[in-house]
């Protein structure tokens with residue numbers, strides 16, 4: 001087994017010349033963050049391992065780094081951070097999103113970028129449905145009253161929420177996550193509409209029976225719930241603004257499990273405050289977290305989660321082997337199926 005390099009202890013620098021990987025932050029730094037120990041162990045089967053805090057002490061090892069692992073959008077990896085790895089070939093994002101990585105900048109230095117698609121789609125789809133149900137059934141208003149953190153006088157009010165079953169859902173972004181949301185929503189007998197760059201006949205012809213909407217203007221007026229599941233790109237940034245909220249039903253709820261920047265948050269505040277739309281349920285915002293005095297946090301008709309849609313123990317475990325496999329493929333000159341190509 002290769003030595004695990006731990007910052008201060010440079011006596012453990014391995015002598016065996018094999019490729020190395022850089023892990024942006026490891027559990028060795030803080031057990032609440034970063035990649036689990038299991039990932040380090042998987043990496044060690046093939047590579048020597050370098051962490052951010054011991055780069056300076058290990059120039060020789062830095063030269064052997066071929067792959068760098070990025071923890072996620074909360075920790076963007078910068079070109080400045082990577083200059084000590086002259087032989088770096090690839091930056092691998094732990095999740096699906098790669099919008100926090102300067103793909104063009106890295107490509108210009110001959111460094112590829114890859115993401116980790118597929119493995120977290122079920123968890124993210126589950127969470128989108130969770131947010132939709134929690135918002136519709138006023139879960140976050142009721143629970144603190146029942147559990148004692150809010151005054152109990154309201155205990156016996158009617159707690160009237162709204163139905164989800166037999167309503168309509170608009171899915172914005174019919175990729176793997178959108179498709180899994182559609183299947184789940186069908187089990188609630190929801191009418192499914194979708195908007196996507198490309199039409200997806202399989203979603204229309206399957207039992208989901210989704211209806212394609214070529215524009216948001218077609219989709220929004222028809223939907224009781226709208227869920228954003230598309231990537232953040234220059235086309236989708238700010239896609240939901242004042243005009244889109246006006247096109248939505250006043251009884252509609254917007255759910256976002258994609259990226260905060262897809263919604264113009266100022267316009268969302270105005271739409272929720274003035275009841276242009278009924279509610280929002282977000283797993284993502286910008287920045288994350290929102291400053292404690294942010295206007296969105298003053299509204300009663302919003303739920304905000306801490307970007308936790310993919311956070312299940314099983315999903316996080318499944319995410320690990322493909323990360324190792326991606327760098328191995330590069331080392332062995334095999335084709336990549338998950339390279340981010342712009």
Ligand SMILES: O=C(O)C(=O)CO
Pocket residue numbers: 094095096097098120124307308309310
């Ligand atoms: O995988 C990602 O990029 C996510 O943000 C999951 O929530």
